[in-house]
Amino acid sequence: xxxxxxxxxxxxxxxxxxxxxxxxxxxxxxxxxxxxxxxxxxxxxxxxxxxxxxxxxxxxxxxxxxxxxxxxxxxxxxxxxxxxxxxxxxxxxxxxxxxxxxxxxxxxxxxxxxxxxxxxxxxxxxxxxxxxxxxxxxxxxxxxxxxxxxxxxxxxxxxxxxxxxxxxxxxxxxxxxxxxxxxxxxxxxxxxxxxxxxxxxxxxxxxxxxxxxxxxxxxxxxxxxxxxxxxxxxxxxxxxxxxxxxxxxxxxxxxxxxxxxxxxxxxxxxxxxxxxxxxxxxxxxxxxxxxxxxxxxxxxxxxxxxxxxxxxxxxxxxxxxxxxxxxxxxxxxxxxxxxxxxxxxxxxxxxxxxxxxxxxxxxxxxxxxxxxxxxxxxxxxxxxxxxxxxxxxxxxxxxxxxxxxxxxxxxxxxxxxxxxxxxxxxxxxxxxxxxxxxxxxxxxxxxxxxxxxxxxxxxxxxxxxxxxxxxxxxxxxxxxxxxxxxxxxxxxxxxxxxxxxxxxxxxxxxxxxxxxxxxxxxxxxxxxxxxxxxxxxxxxxxxxxxxxxxxxxxxxxxxxxxxxxxxxxxxxxxxxxxxxxxxxxxxxxxx
Amino acid sequence: xxxxxxxxxxxxxxxxxxxxxxxxxxxxxxxxxxxxxxxxxxxxxxxxxxxxxxxxxxxxxxxxxxxxxxxxxxxxxxxxxxxxxxxxxxxxxxxxxxxxxxxxxxxxxxxxxxxxxxxxxxxxxxxxxxxxxxxxxxxxxxxxxxxxxxxxxxxxxxxxxxxxxxxxxxxxxxxxxxxxxxxxxxxxxxxxxxxxxxxxxxxxx
Numbered sequence: 001x002x003x004x005x006x007x008x009x010x011x012x013x014x015x016x017x018x019x020x021x022x023x024x025x026x027x028x029x030x031x032x033x034x035x036x037x038x039x040x041x042x043x044x045x046x047x048x049x050x051x052x053x054x055x056x057x058x059x060x061x062x063x064x065x066x067x068x069x070x071x072x073x074x075x076x077x078x079x080x081x082x083x084x085x086x087x088x089x090x091x092x093x094x095x096x097x098x099x100x101x102x103x104x105x106x107x108x109x110x111x112x113x114x115x116x117x118x119x120x121x122x123x124x125x126x127x128x129x130x131x132x133x134x135x136x137x138x139x140x141x142x143x144x145x146x147x148x149x150x151x152x153x154x155x156x157x158x159x160x161x162x163x164x165x166x167x168x169x170x171x172x173x174x175x176x177x178x179x180x181x182x183x184x185x186x187x188x189x190x191x192x193x194x195x196x197x198x199x200x201x202x203x204x205x206x207x208x209x210x211x212x213x214x215x216x217x218x219x220x221x222x223x224x225x226x227x228x229x230x231x232x233x234x235x236x237x238x239x240x241x242x243x244x245x246x247x248x249x250x251x252x253x254x255x256x257x258x259x260x261x262x263x264x265x266x267x268x269x270x271x272x273x274x275x276x277x278x279x280x281x282x283x284x285x286x287x288x289x290x291x292x293x294x295x296x297x298x299x300x301x302x303x304x305x306x307x308x309x310x311x312x313x314x315x316x317x318x319x320x321x322x323x324x325x326x327x328x329x330x331x332x333x334x335x336x337x338x339x340x341x342x343x344x345x346x347x348x349x350x351x352x353x354x355x356x357x358x359x360x361x362x363x364x365x366x367x368x369x370x371x372x373x374x375x376x377x378x379x380x381x382x383x384x385x386x387x388x389x390x391x392x393x394x395x396x397x398x399x400x401x402x403x404x405x406x407x408x409x410x411x412x413x414x415x416x417x418x419x420x421x422x423x424x425x426x427x428x429x430x431x432x433x434x435x436x437x438x439x440x441x442x443x444x445x446x447x448x449x450x451x452x453x454x455x456x457x458x459x460x461x462x463x464x465x466x467x468x469x470x471x472x473x474x475x476x477x478x479x480x481x482x483x484x485x486x487x488x489x490x491x492x493x494x495x496x497x498x499x500x501x502x503x504x505x506x507x508x509x510x511x512x513x514x515x516x517x518x519x520x521x522x523x524x525x526x527x528x529x530x531x532x533x534x535x536x537x538x539x540x541x542x543x544x545x546x547x548x549x550x551x552x553x554x555x556x557x558x559x560x561x562x563x564x565x566x567x568x569x570x571x572x573x574x575x576x577x578x579x580x581x582x583x584x585x586x587x588x589x590x591x
Numbered sequence: 592x593x594x595x596x597x598x599x600x601x602x603x604x605x606x607x608x609x610x611x612x613x614x615x616x617x618x619x620x621x622x623x624x625x626x627x628x629x630x631x632x633x634x635x636x637x638x639x640x641x642x643x644x645x646x647x648x649x650x651x652x653x654x655x656x657x658x659x660x661x662x663x664x665x666x667x668x669x670x671x672x673x674x675x676x677x678x679x680x681x682x683x684x685x686x687x688x689x690x691x692x693x694x695x696x697x698x699x700x701x702x703x704x705x706x707x708x709x710x711x712x713x714x715x716x717x718x719x720x721x722x723x724x725x726x727x728x729x730x731x732x733x734x735x736x737x738x739x740x741x742x743x744x745x746x747x748x749x750x751x752x753x754x755x756x757x758x759x760x761x762x763x764x765x766x767x768x769x770x771x772x773x774x775x776x777x778x779x780x781x782x783x784x785x786x787x788x789x790x791x792x793x794x795x796x
Contacts, residue, residue, distance in 0.1 A: 066676055071669055140664035164676035164689025210655075212647045237624035237681035237726060244725030496698065497711040561698070569713050574779050 004405065035081045046203035046211065054195030055454075056159065057224035059173055059185050061233040062271070062449055067173050068186065068281070070218065074142040074155040076112070076133040080125045082152030089478050102148055111144055118427040123153075136160045161186070168237045172229065172273060172296045172394065172447065175281035182284070183292060185227055185448075188395030188451065192451050195224035216326040225459075230269035235259060238562050239274035243445040243538065246277035246555040250543030253518075256295045256426050257559055260434055260445065262526070263567075268434055268443030268463065270392065271534075271563070296426035297390070297398040303429050304507030305360045305489075307419020312357055312368040312480060312573040313436065314380040317473045320371040323354045323480060323579050329364040340366060343547070344591055355581025357480045358488025359591070360504060362418045369417035373562050378405045383468055385431045385442075393448045393461065398425030400447050404507035420507060426522075430537045433503070433524045437532035440469030478529050484580035487587065490523060492553040495561055497571025502556070509542055518542035523552040527560055530574050533567070536560045680729055685722045695720040 030038065059068035069231075082301040083101060090097040098215035105123055112134045113423030122131045133153070137145070161176050172206035174184015181187040198221035210216075239257040247255030248299055255276035261269040275295045279287040316320045322394050329349045332341035342361045343408060349355075356364030381387065387402030402422040403412070415421040435442040444463035451459040469477075481501030485493045489504045511517035522539040526532045536559050582589055677683060697720075700713030 065679070069673075069676070071673055096655060138670070139610050139663075140670065143663070162676075164671060164729060165671070166682065168681055168729075212651045237685075240726045241723050245723050248725065276725075278726070280727065280730050419768040497701065543770050551638060565696075565699065573703070573708070573710060 001179045002465050042205070043215075043518070046205070046311065047215065048202055050200045050202075051202055052198035052219075052221040053584065054197045055223040056161070056511075057189075057193040057195065057226040057452075057454075059189075059193075060226055060452075061169075061231050061236075062229060062269075062308055063232065064228070065232065065233050066164055067166070067169060067229070067231075069162050070159045072139055073136040073158050073160040074139065075135050075158050076137055076142070076145060076153065076155055076223060077128045078109075078123050078133050079152045079342075080123060080131055080156070081129050081282070083123045083150070086151050086518060087224050088149070097379070101252075104148075107148060108145065108150075108153075111141055112137070124166065126327055137492045161281070165233055165244075166282065167235070167278040167280040167363075168240060169229075169231055170279040170281050170287075171275060171292060172231060173281055175284045182562065184281075184294075184394065185229065186281075188393070189227045189448070189451075192227060193224040195243045195454075196425040198220040198222070223454040225296075225454070226339075228449045228458075230261070230266075230271065230447055230449045231273070232271045232566075235272055235559075235563060235566065236272040239272040239559050240276075240278060242555045242558050246274045246538065246552065247543075249548060249587060250540060250545060252276070252540040252544070253541045254290065254295055254299070255538070255540045256299075256541075258296050258426055258430055258537045259559060260430055260537075260570055261565055262434065262437050262532045262535055267438050267465070268445050269449065270445055270447045272559075277478065281358060289338070293396060294394065296430075296539075297392070297394065297396045298425075299541065300399045300401065300425045300428075301421040301509055301539075302422065302507035303419040303424055304430050304505035304520065304522065305419055306432075306503050306505030306522055306524060307422075308357065308360065308386055309432060309436065309477065309503055310380055310386075311365055311377065312353070313384075313469055313473055313477055314372055314377060315353075315368050315475050317380075317469050318372055321368050323355050323476050324352045326367075326583050327351055327353065327364055327367050329354060329356060329361050329367070333363045333366070335370065335414055336410070337365060338414055340414055346589075346591065349589055350583040352579055352581060352583065354369050354480050354483045354579035357579050358483035358486070358578075359501075360484075360489050365418050366414055371441050371514075374405060374408075374413050377413075377417065381422065384435065384572040385428050386422055390445065392427065392445045393512065398427045400424040400428050419505060426537060426539050429505075429522065429539075431526060433526065433535055433537070435468050436474055436481075436536060437526050439471040440467060440476070442466045442468045478526070478532070478580060479577050481526065482529055482576055485525075486576055486578045488551050490525075492551060493523070493525055493556055495527060495557050495564070497573075498527045498564060499572075499574055500525055500527045500560070501529050501575060502526065502553075504552075519547065519550075521550045521552060523556055523557050524562060525553075527564060528569065528572060528574075529577075530572060534563045534567050536563065638713050677729060680727050682724070682728050686724065686728070694718055695722055 007154065019251050029035070034040070058066055058068045058070075061067055083104070085098055085100050087096040087098050090094075094226055102120060105116050105120035107125075108114075113135065114118070114461050119133055122133050125131045130378045135157075136158065136429035145153070146155065146209075160232040163170070163175075170184075172184055174186035174188075175182055176186050179569060181190045184194070193534055198219040199217075200219075201217040202216065203211045203213050203216075215578060239259060242256040245255035246252075254538075257272065257274045258270065261267065261271050273294050273296050275291055277291040284292055298311075313364055316323070327350075331345050331347070331353045332339060334340075340362050342363055350361075351361075351364060353368060355367065366533055386400050389399055391397050401425060403417075405540065408416075408421075412421040431442065434445065443465045446461060446463055448461045452460060453459070481503055482499060484490050484498050484502055486505065490502050493500055502523055503520045505524075506519050508516035509518040509520045518541075520539065520541050521543060522537065524535065524537040526535050536556055538549065538555050543550050678687075694716050697714035697716040698711060701710040702708070703710050
């Protein structure tokens with residue numbers, strides 16, 4: 001009896017053990033080996049990876065005012081496979097009320113202020129399961145659409161660029177297209193602005209809520225840097241208004257007003273670069289292509305009489321003339337078989353070099369310039385920046401055409417002395433006067449002040465200064481420029497209480513078909529001359545009317561007075577230091 | 592003398608076992624208490640784990656709720672900031688200035704404090720010198736300006752420092768009256784706070 005019991009027990013025990021082994025093996029198979037990848041599948045079903053987009057940096061003006069920022073927006077998207085009639089609980093009736101697709105379209109159209117039939121088409125599009133109903137919808141509208149609870153309609157968060165100042169500095173700030181940045185700062189500083197996106201990985205339960213104790217990983221996004229420009233938004237707006245008014249007055253093709261800081265520590269910073277018409281980055285297509293990029297860089301033209309400053313500065317620097325050297329200046333003269341003349345007929349004058357500069361006589365300029373050899377004059381043109389592209393950090397190079405000496409024709413040795421036979425952009429001209437104003441030291445023009453990290457650390461942008469002229473030459477040039485305003489070609493550029501100097505320039509504009517068919521008129525002025533603080537350049541291209549009709553000094557004084565007042569530059573009682581223009585007592589010779 | 596009586600050498604085994612037998616019931620009684628204690632501890636631990644778990648899970652829902660609320664407030668803040676930025680643009684300021692009858696300034700007068708001289712005389716601004724408006728207003732893509740009126744939104748907002756209180760502070764600009772303002776503008780705030788000071792997260796939507 002005991003033996004059989006023991007045998008049965010043993011058999012039963014063996015079977016149980018065997019089953020346990022099978023179960024254990026199966027458990028080990030599933031849990032330990034997991035050849036079908038169930039555990040992995042379950043985890044990956046629960047795992048959610050969400051991209052944490054990095055915030056795009058802002059573009060700020062020199063005072064920290066926002067010129068380009070980002071705002072949260074939503075794209076409203078429909079999956080037409082899931083849309084259709086649905087029911088909603090009506091609180092008033094206490095019943096389920098059906099909503100047709102037409103009604104849905106109507107409700108959406110009202111919220112989106114769009115065409116209901118158009119939305120119906122998109123909701124009902126058979127060919128796709130991704131049909132965008134509206135782009136860049138504000139969070140407010142997005143929330144109201146989500147409250148409708150329409151099946152098959154969902155929202156995707158996107159970031160939209162906002163440009164609170166619109167067309168103010170639009171061509172400098174640039175704009176972003178649907179595929180990325182296209183122009184201006186947005187494009188050139190894209191790498192700095194973009195940052196690095198992060199990722200958040202977590203597990204969610206069936207109800208869509210995160211499982212608290214499960215995997216959680218977060219790689220934080222690194223936001224993009226802010227870019228602070230040297231531009232002063234208020235001044236930029238003021239200059240845009242002034243130049244638009246001027247261009248409008250003469251019905252010109254375009255106009256440009258540029259303001260540059262000459263103050264110690266910020267020499268060469270561009271405070272305003274205003275065009276007569278400017279793109280609104282929110283809607284670039286609305287503006288003519290010419291005005292979508294800064295004209296001060298994209299347009300090159302002959303500097304005209306403004307180029308005489310290079311000849312005078314070179315002659316002073318080389319010591320071949322002084323400001324009061326005397327010349328007999330005829331209306332017309334012939335040099336090396338080439339005839340040159342002045343803008344208006346006049347009798348021969350006994351003039352000083354300062355007088356020739358102030359009245360901008362071509363003949364007198366050639367008499368001075370010819371005391372230097374061709375190579376020296378060419379070298380000075382190159383040294384001040386002509387013949388080389390100018391880059392201010394905006395990704396667009398301003399072009400300048402100056403042929404090498406060997407390729408000059410018979411007239412060019414003469415014409416280059418008074419600003420013809422070569423071209424430069426507005427900024428080439430501005431750079432020349434910047435170095436004249438700042439003791440002969442060239443501070444490369446720039447538009448980016450600093451890159452600012454998200455934590456506030458600043459990376460200032462600076463450029464190497466370079467001595468081009470001596471401080472003495474610079475000082476004499478300022479006195480010559482004062483003569484232009486005192487008794488020369490820009491007497492209306494005076495500003496009460498400040499010593500102002502400047503130089504006018506008019507050159508013929510090359511036509512598309514060759515030859516010349518218009519004019520480019522410009523004026524560059526500096527103030528106050530005791531210690532130049534600001535430079536204002538006005539350029540108008542192809543104004544309507546005849547040579548001599550145009551006067552840019554009112555736009556200059558308007559912008560310069562505004563700048564001086566805005567930056568608290570006090571007026572002084574300092575006397576003019578300009579030299580006499582004519583030899584002898586009499587100074588009021590007719591033009 | 593070499594053989595000792597065996598009985599003398601063996602200690603009485605029964606005598607030595609007796610104390611150990613009597614001691615056992617005492618140990619058992621002690622063990623019973625210990626087991627009960629361990630069981631109680633286990634139950635408490637289990638209960639605590641359960642409570643913590645429930646709390647964490649509940650908080651998770653609250654976190655989601657508050658994240659949504661935070662996002663909404665961020666959006667609201669963003670919309671208002673954007674509105675301010677657009678209104679701050681030079682064109683908008685110039686237009687507003689013209690609307691209220693302002694004109695371009697004329698030159699300011701200047702004194703030299705060292706010499707006591709008048710350096711430049713002030714001029715009266717001309718009433719006809721209004722700023723030009725060649726530069727267009729920015730294309731506004733943000734939320735509807737009228738819809739973002741803070742007063743309208745604050746009507747249904749939670750009271751306390753977040754909603755009506757903040758609005759009150761903004762409008763009255765006297766920082767010390769938050770409590771009075773909150774109580775005054777939202778009479779039902781006391782019941783909503785349930786005797787506490789921090790408003791509960793809004794669970795209605």
